[in-house]
Amino acid sequence: xxxxxxxxxxxxxxxxxxxxLLIKSGEFPGNYTVMGKRxxxxxxxxDDWLMSKIESAEL
Numbered sequence: 001x002x003x004x005x006x007x008x009x010x011x012x013x014x015x016x017x018x019x020x021l022l023i024k025s026g027e028f029p030g031n032y033t034v035m036g037k038r039x040x041x042x043x044x045x046x047d048d049w050l051m052s053k054i055e056s057a058e059l
Contacts, residue, residue, distance in 0.1 A: 012050070029042065029045035029046060029048075
């Protein structure tokens with residue numbers, strides 16, 4: 001069974017409101033409800049997003 005890693009908000013320097021604005025505009029991976037109002041992101045999706053930002057900055 002493959003383990004699913006969830007990312008914490010600390011992986012980015014973005015504040016909560018910025019993350020949700022980026023999600024709304026489709027520029028940041030969507031989140032998953034873990035329990036109640038608790039949200040999480042797949043670590044692999046956040047890593048991919050970070051890599052795309054790094055690659056675009058290297059132009």
